[in-house]
Amino acid sequence: MVSFPSPLLTLTLLIQLLSQFTTLQASLLDPTSSNSSSVSCNQVEREALVHFKAGLKDHSRRLSSWFGTDCCSWAGVGCSKKTGHVTKLDLRNPYYPYSNDQLYHLQNSSGAAAFELASLGGKINPSLLDLKYLSYLDLSLNDFNYTPIPNFMGSFTKLSYLNLSSSNFVGLVPHQLGNLSNLKSLDLYSSNSEIWVSNLNWVARLSSLKYLNLGYVNLSLASTSWLSVINMLPQLEELHLPGCELDQVPYSLPFVNFSSIQVLDLQVNLFNSSLPQWVFNISSSLVVLNLRGSGIGGYTLNDIDWGYFCHMQTLDLSSNEISGEFDKFVSSLCKCDNNISLQVLDLAYNNLGGQIPESLGNLKNLKSLNLVANPISGSIPASIGNLSCLEELYIGTKLSGTIPESVGQLKELINLSLEGNWNGVISETHFQSLENLKTLVLSSWNKSLQFDVSRDWIPAFSLQHLYISYCQIGPNFPQWLKTQKELRSLSLVKVGISDRVPDWLWEQTPQLQNLGFYNNRLRGKLPKSLEFAPGATVDLSSNLFEGPVPLCSRVTSLSLRNNSFSGHIPENIGLKMSTLEYLDLSKNFLSGAIPLSMSKLKRLQGISLYNNLLSGKIPMWKPLTSLSVLDFSKNNLSGTIPSSICSHPSLDILKLSGNNLSGNLSSLQNCERLSQLGLAGNQFHGEIPNWIGEKLSNLAILSLGGNMFSGNIPENLCHLSNLHILELRHNNLSGQIPTCLGNTLSSYMEPYYSADPGFHPDYRNDMELNVKGDIHEFSLTLVLVNLLDLSNNNLHGEIPKEVTNLSTLGTLNLSWNHLIGNIPEKIGNLQNLETLDLSGNHLSGTIPPSMSDMTALSHLNLSYNDLSGPIPSTNQFTTFNDPSIYEGNPKLYGCPLPTNCSTFNRHQQHESQDENAGDDKMLWFYFHLGMAPGFVVGFWAVCGTLIVNKSWRHAFFRFVDQMRDRIWVTYAVTSARLLEKLKATRMET
Template sequence: MSGLHLIREIKFLLVFLVGICFTKTPSFSFEINTHKCIEKEGEAIRSIHPTCAKHYSQYYHDCCNWPGVYCSNLTGHVNQLLLSEFLSYCEDGLLPKNITELLPLQSQTIHLDPSLIALEDLIYLEITNLAGSYEVHANLSFIGSFPKLRHLIFASFNLNRGIDIPHQVGNLTKLHYLEISYSNMLARSLNMLSHLTSLRHLIFLNVDLSEATDWIRVVNNLPSLEHLELSECYPPDAILHPHSIINSSKSLAFLDLSYNFLKPSSIWTWIFNHSSLVRFSLSETLSSDSKIPSRFREMTSLSHLDLSNNYLKGDLPSSIKGLCRLQKLDLSGNNLKEDLSSIFQSLSCSNKSLMFLSLQSNHLTGSLPDFTKFHSLTELNLASNRLNGLFPSTFERRSNLVTLNLQENQLTGSVPDLSIFRSLRVLQLQNNQLNGTIHAGLGQLSRLEELDVSSNSLKGEISVSHLLNLSRLHHLDMSFNSLSFNVGSGWVPPFRLDTIGLASCRLGSRFPEWLRTQTNYVSLDMSHAGISDTIPFWFWNLSSRATFISLSHNRLRGELINPSTKNSTASSFSAIDLSSNLLEGSLTLYFGDYDYLNLSRNSFSGPISFICKSAWMLGLDLSHNLFSGKLPDCWSLFGFDLSVLDLSNNNLSGELPSSFGSLIRLNSLHLRNNKFSGKIPSFFCNFTRLVYLDLGDNLFSGEIPKWMGHMLPNLTVLSLRNNSFSGKIPLELCHLSSIQILDLSTNNISGVIPNCLCSFAAMTQELRPPVDIQDMNGTFLSIGPYKDYISLVLKGFIYEYKNHLELVKSVDLSSNMLGGIIPAEISCLTGLISLNLSGNNLIGPITVKVGQMKSLESLDLSNNHLSSQIPSTLTNLNFLGTLSLANNNLSGRIPTGTQIQTFDASAFAGNPRLCGDPLPKKCIEEGAKADENNNHEPTNNDEDIFLGLYISIALGFISGFWMVCGFLIFKRSWRYVYFRLWIHLYDRLYVITSLKLASIRRCFQA
């Protein structure tokens, strides 16, 4: 018999032995039981779960000794029934072994019906934990048949359908305690509770009260009510009448209305009528912004006040001033904008009582006051505000503070001597602007368990004195500072850490020896730590609990030793990141089962067949290495698990193996810059969850499959750049409504650009939320939200986008054989930042609608056969940083605009008929205009002079012409003399010319 089974059996026997001698009740002391179970009551209990009852009766015939059944020692009647306890011993196998073997448990059906009326002396009834594997048959009409019942609980009682709370509950006039929680029940009215004048505790958790408009009236009429809890019930807004205030219960001390949806105006008046409240919670309840009412200062009995996550605003100091009994105050998640010192001043009268104060996630300003003035304060949470300045220079007294959370503020300076906080267990200062040093007094906090100062600008050395007495420390995060560890090679830490965060700290060139003592860590981050060494073998044997290890961005060198060959006990890691180091050699090692393995940016070589030793993975990154050969045909091992695969920038070759098609859960696939060949396999149509697909810079060929547009509906990035694809661009690609990066450049694609580009809905929007790669269960990878990346050619340079990939929207169809015109529909892509259509055979004009693409930062239409003028709407592209229209047949004037004229002339070169800035060739209209600008502009007097001159010239020409011509026409003798003169001159010129030509001819002949 195993030890565990023996313990369980002894436990069961002890319970039943006590049951023989005593009657245990939750609310009364034990009494000697001198009576046996009454037969009719035993039969009623057997009907609940006959199989369990038969088990118990095999061991004890008396039902008063069964688990969860308690009888009165005076009458023998069952007065308490705890159904969860009754079932748990049977369900968990806590019965003796020989008994459970007699009658195996078969039925999982629970019966709750009127037969239980036989338990007429019940005082305590608890029906809990029936959700899950049980099939519950319930008729709850019997509930009102227990006249002595004082305590009734329905909890985790899931009937798989909403049922009304039985109205018979109203018959339980002696009821003191009523709880219904997470039982899939609803109440259209609470009127059935009106007669429960003895009710002190009313607890409804996750009960549908959305139609119970009478809830306030009923509550007000319960004179003994002390504790009211209506959490996650969504009651309707209060409609107050005068009697609602007059009849309010004066005994109410505990009120919890958290996680509802109420209008502030409908609830504040009713709440403040209960001046006797001691504990009050309204967390995440108000449906709209509201001011903190000043009447809170009237509720002087308050010790616990929770108004968190309600977007409250207003004058907080005046609202809470005078609450001198406060022990807990939670105002986190609101819109408070006060100075912190004024809040602390308003709470000064509670300086001896206040134990818990949370003002997290507001807009508080100012510097830190001396919070040691609150003698009893154990937890202070001021995270996610706008606090600035330094820590107080001195503290008034020693403090019992246990938790101090100041993360995500704007605090500056150093971490001071906090040694007076000897009780401190949690210190969170991450994500501030601390730029000084850490005081060595930190090492005196012997009770410290969590220390987080990450993401600051702290500097200086961390020595042994800083960590001297921190023997209880289990969480240490000093990442992303400028700290140097100077602890010596032989230092033995006093702690055993669960979390080690030392990213970007200078740990020295040698691998830290002190790490050998940390055998229990779960998470280790020593990235960017300046380590220049080999990874020692003992490192892989340290922790069997490790789920995250990052040694990336160091100068780790050498080969990775296979732990399994050394009888390593290292088991499974969830994530290992050894990227960006100097590691080399072929890999045959086995890390175990892991979620994510990142070996990128090293010099590993050889085949990648080592992955076939893995049972499953969610993410694998082997990019930027020297791996070669064909892919192994073992991808079916990963089946439904692998979500991220990056093999880019290696020397891998060949066609993709058939088992690759089993990766149907892939979200991200990067095969860029290898030598993969063949057509895109048809099994890619099974990758329906694919978001990022990068096959660029390979030897893939064939046509782009038409099914891509239908079978890969979630594609956000598609890059087929620099392959040998041919054929036309399938019209089916227009079904990719989520696409935001489409790169088909440098292929042999022909045909025309599809005119259905308006279907790229993601490119018609200026912004889009980032896409996080998730695993098959919809949860993040072990490293957190996975940020994908893509390499793009933008503005003539290769960029790798990762952190802001959601902002990049690009279409690149360059260096193909596309013809036809640029479709006007391309102007729909108003969110596009880069468009490259260069190096094709495009003809026709540039669409005049190009000016609608106002997000464009890069436009390249060079090396085509575009004609006509450059549209003037191009000047509307105010963000354009790169433009090339070179080597086309464009003509006319270059449009004038602030942005256009800033580009170099090379952007327009190769267009002989273009003119205007920035080209040296000026347009004709410009030259004429320049001449006009250089001439003197005539005055009025000049115009009169020119007018007279023109008239004189005209008259002179007319008179001279007609005087000569008139004489020749009318006087014949003059006409004969005039023409004879011209004939004589002609004859003389002819003789002289002929003699000269004859003389020249004789000279040449001689």
């Protein structure tokens, strides 16, 4: 059986070969050194190198050739041909994964591992000081594990070249480096930004310096003096100070001493000024000017006479706040006539307007043009085809019109990106001579660009990266892609394809690093298993794919969201997709249990199974140290929240809403990192735990609505200072609304942006909330929502006036409780409020006039209360024309109700009269209604007793006879007396 060497051994041998090749190449280029000198190696210097090697860590055995007596033949060592002294020590990492040199670039997942393996580490032994004639020292691209640069580095008096860049040095740059008076090139570029200087005075002593690179070395302590020091280096030709945290740049200098400078790189600093005047003093020598993202902006590009920069080859002013008109800028450049040297022009991410002029075609030497993210309008001129040297073209944003066919004449073009509002068609002519094209990015935001190529078209190019979005390619899948054998990235987004993906494409996936087909109508089943390039990202979301979930090996991100996948999630997904970091299977029809094997996804950072048909219990997963997002909401999961849920130390977002979970929340006490907790729509019961406000202090979103929680709203929730969504609707909560919700949250309830999003951008932050009277699903905009929803509970008391302190609140819903009192007078302070629902309470009083000033308010519901008085008729209230938002308040009047003030008063009078008349009628009704039972009761109470009791009956009738006799006697006597008086009166008359 033939045995093959291990991958690690193969990689080690390759690194050694590369090291030998680098040494050989360096010796050929350097006539002062030799690896096979006729003069023997100096014994002292050989021993110095041996001691130096002993202190190093050489995992890849790059220094395996360092044995024997002739140190001049050792890898990376160069000697003088005349004296044999060591003059050169080049231990630069020969493998750099980001190099454009294909010799050093393997272009696979072993890249980072190979670079790390080839890096030297350990300690730098001061024995190197015995190399008295050393003039060249390169230790770049290694890993010295965050150790300081040794002070003795300043003792190599003959050194002319020193490169310690990207080798993980930290701390203070030793001022002893200023002793290297013969130094011509110094490179201390830092890849970790943890190296700094106290001042740059030592640099002023390096009078022979021609090249200086202090990239990402912290120079903030030298912000006021850096330019005066640089001005003392008369021979300086290249200055690289990117990312040095410089915040000051003098506008002018009394004299310019570094007039020989050719390269000026000040990108990514903190300047807040316009282009300094002294730059014009060196314009005649400048070849490269890079001010990208430096804060040198706020000026108009057209205020500068660019005719002074005729020798400029690279101009990068991107990511500043520069304004002006691009066509006038090009006209200024054209003052150089035929002497325009410009090769690279990057003005991306500024505020440039105007149009792209025809005169752009005069920049014959241009190799790279980047104008993206500027408000430049108009169309691309046909003269673009005259830029015969152009290799990179990036145009975007507000440009419109048709894409000229002359683009197809750019034979040297490698990268082409055209993003705008294009219309018309793009045909084979647009690509006819683009033989070297490797990257094509094409987007048309108005969706009016139509691809018109024949089905059997064979392009001249062989693409590596293809990104097409919002164009019309479909309905059929483009067959010409079959000819693109070198594709590593393929993204067709919203291009109108409603076809099946052909089998030949799935056969190409092993080389794909990126595959995106989202927002189309692709259909059919996927192969049961797919293999991609290591570390691939795959997004097939928002299509019509069906069938089982495929096993995609070697991917780090997989999104199958919003399709029609069904069946169970593969049980062995944790074994077959072990490199997975992000998984989004939301909005499908997946059923069954959540596989236990997912706990083997050690790299998993985010998982969303939102809105499926999954059942069973939440599995007890082993701790996943990187897991940040877990979304199992809107399924049929049951049981309790497992105690292992908080064993994931990085868990930041937990969403279990819309299931059948029950029990209490005690298992969440240790999830102290949580910023979002969604448990709405379950069957949790008991009181809301007090510890939420103490142990989950990072919460920004708390959603517990639609459960069976009871008791009071705990005041400890007021300790959640980052809270911007509090949703407790549809529970059995009672008591009063805590006043501290307003006092505590007033200065913190702001749009929440997580410093560490913790998930791939393809992941959608899904959550359903009651906004504007209906349930809405929020996704990417969830971070912008500020909401307080306590509706459909049993809360009582008044609305706390402190609620009006929540000035950034967007939604306030207190409906269907038992709240009383007035609407707070200062509710108009809620200037950002879009939704206000106070319906179904017992609120009284008038509508506060301040509500007219709530200009953001678009949804209002005050129905079914006891409000009175006029409805405001100014500002925002003129837009509320639906009477139903006021119904159930009989004492309210004004538009849009049918009653105004006068008709309301008349109505009140009529209503009063009707009420009086109604009262009389009711009084007679009750009088007659009471007579019948009164008569019956009274009759039988008297007569019934007389019938039953004989002695009472005799006594009663004796009493009646006696009373009859008395009345008769009294009547007779009285009548007789009256008659006598009448007779006497008549006789007298």
